[in-house]
Amino acid sequence: MSTKTPSTEAVDINDPKLSRFEIIREGARRDDIEIVHYEPQFPPGSKAEKRMVRIVATFFLITGVASLAFLGVFIFWPWEYEHGAYTLSKFYTPLLGVTLGIALLGIGFGILTWAKKLLPHEISVQDRHVGTDPESQKLTGETALYMLDELGLKRRPLLKGAIGLGLAPVAVVAAAPLIGGLIKDPHGEERQSMYKTGFNPVYNDGNLVRLVQLDGSPVRPEDVSAGGQITVFPGIAHGNTNEWADSPTLLIHLREDDARKAAAAADADEINRGAYYGNYVAFTKICSHAGCPASLYEQQTNRLLCPCHQSQFLIIDNARPVFGPAHKRLAMLPIDVDSEGFFVAKSDYKETVGPDFWERP
Amino acid sequence: MKRRKLDLGAVPGNVARGADERLQASTPLRGLLNKVFPDHWSFLLGEIALFSFVVLLLTGVFLTLFFDPSMREVVYNGSYPGLRGQMMSAAYASSLDISFDVRGGLIMRQMHHWAALMFMAAIVIHMFRVFFTGAFRKPRETNWVIGVTLFLLGFFAGFTGYSLPDDGLSGTGLRIASAIMLSFPVIGSWLSSSVFGGEFPGMLIIPRFFIAHVLIIPALLLGLIAAHLGLVFAQKHTQWPGPGRTNENVVGERMFPRYAMKQGGFFMAVFGVIAFMAGAFQINPIWLFGPYRASEVSSASQPDWYVMFMDGLVRLMPDWDIFIPLKIGGGEGYVIPPMFWPAGVLLGVLIVLPMLYPAIEARLTGDKRIHNLLERPRDNPHRTALGMMAVSFYIIATISGGNDVVADKFHISLNAMTWVGRIGLLIVPPIAYWVTYRICLGLQQHDREVLAHGVETGIIKRLPDGRFVEVHQPLAAPDEHGHTHLEYTGWVVPKKMNRVGALGPAIKGFFFPIEKPVEAPVSPGHPPVDPAAKREEVGSSH
Numbered sequence: 001m002s003t004k005t006p007s008t009e010a011v012d013i014n015d016p017k018l019s020r021f022e023i024i025r026e027g028a029r030r031d032d033i034e035i036v037h038y039e040p041q042f043p044p045g046s047k048a049e050k051r052m053v054r055i056v057a058t059f060f061l062i063t064g065v066a067s068l069a070f071l072g073v074f075i076f077w078p079w080e081y082e083h084g085a086y087t088l089s090k091f092y093t094p095l096l097g098v099t100l101g102i103a104l105l106g107i108g109f110g111i112l113t114w115a116k117k118l119l120p121h122e123i124s125v126q127d128r129h130v131g132t133d134p135e136s137q138k139l140t141g142e143t144a145l146y147m148l149d150e151l152g153l154k155r156r157p158l159l160k161g162a163i164g165l166g167l168a169p170v171a172v173v174a175a176a177p178l179i180g181g182l183i184k185d186p187h188g189e190e191r192q193s194m195y196k197t198g199f200n201p202v203y204n205d206g207n208l209v210r211l212v213q214l215d216g217s218p219v220r221p222e223d224v225s226a227g228g229q230i231t232v233f234p235g236i237a238h239g240n241t242n243e244w245a246d247s248p249t250l251l252i253h254l255r256e257d258d259a260r261k262a263a264a265a266a267d268a269d270e271i272n273r274g275a276y277y278g279n280y281v282a283f284t285k286i287c288s289h290a291g292c293p294a295s296l297y298e299q300q301t302n303r304l305l306c307p308c309h310q311s312q313f314l315i316i317d318n319a320r321p322v323f324g325p326a327h328k329r330l331a332m333l334p335i336d337v338d339s340e341g342f343f344v345a346k347s348d349y350k351e352t353v354g355p356d357f358w359e360r361p
Numbered sequence: 362m363k364r365r366k367l368d369l370g371a372v373p374g375n376v377a378r379g380a381d382e383r384l385q386a387s388t389p390l391r392g393l394l395n396k397v398f399p400d401h402w403s404f405l406l407g408e409i410a411l412f413s414f415v416v417l418l419l420t421g422v423f424l425t426l427f428f429d430p431s432m433r434e435v436v437y438n439g440s441y442p443g444l445r446g447q448m449m450s451a452a453y454a455s456s457l458d459i460s461f462d463v464r465g466g467l468i469m470r471q472m473h474h475w476a477a478l479m480f481m482a483a484i485v486i487h488m489f490r491v492f493f494t495g496a497f498r499k500p501r502e503t504n505w506v507i508g509v510t511l512f513l514l515g516f517f518a519g520f521t522g523y524s525l526p527d528d529g530l531s532g533t534g535l536r537i538a539s540a541i542m543l544s545f546p547v548i549g550s551w552l553s554s555s556v557f558g559g560e561f562p563g564m565l566i567i568p569r570f571f572i573a574h575v576l577i578i579p580a581l582l583l584g585l586i587a588a589h590l591g592l593v594f595a596q597k598h599t600q601w602p603g604p605g606r607t608n609e610n611v612v613g614e615r616m617f618p619r620y621a622m623k624q625g626g627f628f629m630a631v632f633g634v635i636a637f638m639a640g641a642f643q644i645n646p647i648w649l650f651g652p653y654r655a656s657e658v659s660s661a662s663q664p665d666w667y668v669m670f671m672d673g674l675v676r677l678m679p680d681w682d683i684f685i686p687l688k689i690g691g692g693e694g695y696v697i698p699p700m701f702w703p704a705g706v707l708l709g710v711l712i713v714l715p716m717l718y719p720a721i722e723a724r725l726t727g728d729k730r731i732h733n734l735l736e737r738p739r740d741n742p743h744r745t746a747l748g749m750m751a752v753s754f755y756i757i758a759t760i761s762g763g764n765d766v767v768a769d770k771f772h773i774s775l776n777a778m779t780w781v782g783r784i785g786l787l788i789v790p791p792i793a794y795w796v797t798y799r800i801c802l803g804l805q806q807h808d809r810e811v812l813a814h815g816v817e818t819g820i821i822k823r824l825p826d827g828r829f830v831e832v833h834q835p836l837a838a839p840d841e842h843g844h845t846h847l848e849y850t851g852w853v854v855p856k857k858m859n860r861v862g863a864l865g866p867a868i869k870g871f872f873f874p875i876e877k878p879v880e881a882p883v884s885p886g887h888p889p890v891d892p893a894a895k896r897e898e899v900g901s902s903h
Contacts, residue, residue, distance in 0.1 A: 080461075097641055101633045184555050327681070
């Protein structure tokens with residue numbers, strides 16, 4: 001079976017004696033295609049063929065039934081959310097999916113059976129023309145070069161310079177507004193500065209910022225039981241929203257022994273000296289690795305785990321990273337209690353909060 | 362005026378002539394209808410990606426009609442009681458509305474998500490097919506590069522789409538994306554603040570991602586898919602070696618009607634499977650995650666599967682930062698965070714290296730010829746082994762992306778899982794290389810053994826001297842040493858007795874036979890060409 005045989009002579013397609021298949025075959029031959037094998041899979045009218053026809057018809061009928069079922073469910077089934085475990089509306093989406101799936105699979109399998117079993121099986125061979133025509137390539141190349149010659153850039157060096165100096169800048173004109181409009185200085189003195197959080201007194205008219213809970217209520221020391229921890233936010237407008245995504249802080253009430261160790265470690269550190277209040281410490285919740293809220297606190301080991309990439313921080317040692325990809329410790333928020341007995345931040349964080357970056361001070 | 366009688370038989374011819382005189386389409390159209398496609402089940406993998414993409418477009422259009430890409434804070438008042446009265450972004454609220462307050466909205470959302478996962482999975486497996494069979498070789502290097510780019514675009518399409526609902530899980534993903542941008546040396550903070558329009562999260566990221574997800578990336582995808590298919594069309598499919606198949610021809614069936622019809626059927630089947638999964642299997646139940654809040658995250662927060670390898674690489678990276686004690690520019694020194702290596706450099710390498718692979722292989726082997734015949738993976742053990750090395754690397758990275766879940770479900774220490782990943786990432790790929798290489802050689806060896814000795818029959822014979830030998834069925838007439846000298850052609854060698862015609866084919870019919878059992882074993886191979894005279898039943902008469 002090769003492309004060369006059978007090398008039938010070209011036939012006259014207007015010859016009335018030719019069958020339609022022979023004309024088709026001649027058309028294919030003119031497209032360099034040789035139909036070398038073509039036969040129905042079953043004898044026409046045979047039992048096997050009739051069976052296949054029935055199967056295809058069944059698939060299409062299944063599609064009809066499933067489509068109607070889909071429409072029925074879509075229109076009549078209660079679809080609005082109802083509270084409860086096994087309400088009817090819980091089955092709305094599954095029923096839609098199952099009926100639509102069956103309907104589409106019915107079409108798919110029907111067509112597949114039709115094509116694979118009922119259409120004649122064939123083997124055709126088409127030439128690829130792998131070797132390209134070197135003569136044509138030469139002609140194309142020379143044509144292109146001739147166009148360049150005619151421009152005469154070689155003979156007119158001034159034009160070359162003018163293209164370089166005059167036209168090159170326009171190449172970036174399209175990009176300039178697009179990119180230029182997007183560029184934003186990360187160090188601007190706007191509210192969203194990378195080096196300030198909501199605990200900065202600047203945002204509270206110069207007053208110390210209270211530590212508040214998610215609902216905005218200020219926190220007293222007795223609100224956190226020993227060994228417990230809560231998430232606190234700066235007590236300013238929108239301080240508990242994503243506008244202040246770097247501000248969420250973990251306030252931890254350490255047990256007596258741990259608190260002593262934590263205090264000693266903090267006092268030994270230049271930045272964190274005296275940043276705790278009694279047995280209470282506050283660290284940023286934003287992981288120094290990728291910025292996820294590191295919030296899985298293990299009381300027994302005093303470790304804080306970030307669930308995103310498993311960085312672990314030792315709270316009683318200035319929240320030093322002890323495992324995982326984080327290399328920077330969590331910043332400590334200096335805290336105190338104001339005259340009304342509520343927690344306040346003595347100042348903003350003294351270290352940068354959030355994921356680490358190139359020019360971090 | 363006399364009305365002429367309409368000659369029905371002449372209508373098709375007249376229409377065709379009329380169209381051809383205006384559009385000059387008849388010859389190209391015949392070439393298209395007649396174009397020959399070789400067929401193999403593995404060629405379907407790329408088509409599954411294409412079909413999923415169509416489903417993505419269809420369902421995506423529906424979703425845009427209801428989605429509000431805004432980070433404006435609103436109070437939720439919809440049907441889901443668990444979140445009623447809460448403050449959330451309009452994007453999240455409208456995603457909840459699509460799930461609960463739009464008739465059929467949830468199934469569309471789930472179909473869109475399942476189709477996206479299917480799209481990426483089909484791309485990856487299609488890439489395996491192309492890589493392991495050497496289908497990327499000249500002249501198809503360009504299409505390989507386009508394919509890798511399509512994977513990358515699919516990755517970003519997936520990530521931007523995943524971020525749009527602004528739920529607790531996707532917001533965390535965005536936060537990590539911002540951290541990845543921040544980790545780039547020198548430009549990091551500029552990059553992040555430019556993309557987010559200020560410090561994370563700002564008010565712009567969801568509208569920006571929306572435009573990227575529904576306009577920019579789909580437009581690029583459409584253009585590249587068109588180029589991809591156009592090249593496949595122009596270069597014609599590769600084919601497996603086999604009888605009559607050469608580097609210069611294509612053996613298969615003409616596109617119309619059978620091949621095209623099968624493709625239509627497969628499209629409906631893929632569509633149906635996606636619809637079924639969307640109904641039966643819940644995906645991304647955003648109402649359980651709550652709105653994104655910078656202070657909240659749950660354990661077991663995993664991205665979609667095609668992003669997990671990156672998350673895994675980030676998890677495995679040790680805490681190695683590079684500190685540069687340069688006190689210029691008012692800083693106190695500069696730092697390259699550890700995040701930069703897995704998420705910046707390694708991702709770049711993992712994209713560029715596959716793109717360059719065809720050029721690298723051609724350079725190393727010196728093979729600059731045109732290849733239209735596929736290679737069986739066993740016939741190029743180096744490439745297969747390299748591919749398995751990459752696959753094992755990818756699998757370990759992906760598993761590590763869920764190592765907290767593995768640790769939790771199998772009661773393994775979390776830290777141990779991290780170490781297993783770190784060490785595994787270094788030693789498993791070389792082991793995979795060696796094992797694959799040996800398996801390939803073994804398979805080659807066995808093929809050649811069958812060609813030299815024949816098929817194992819399972820019949821044990823005792824020789825007069827007491828030895829037991831297995832009887833082999835030679836594939837050709839053996840010489841005096843019992844060897845046959847058949848050449849290995851790069852295609853399947855029969856290894857079972859019924860493949861050489863020792864048994865008749867199975868009789869068709871489920872309850873009753875619908876055909877007569879064959880009387881004698883038939884020989885395999887293609888029947889000869891029927892003479893044209895016997896074909897009268899095929900075409901109808903004129």
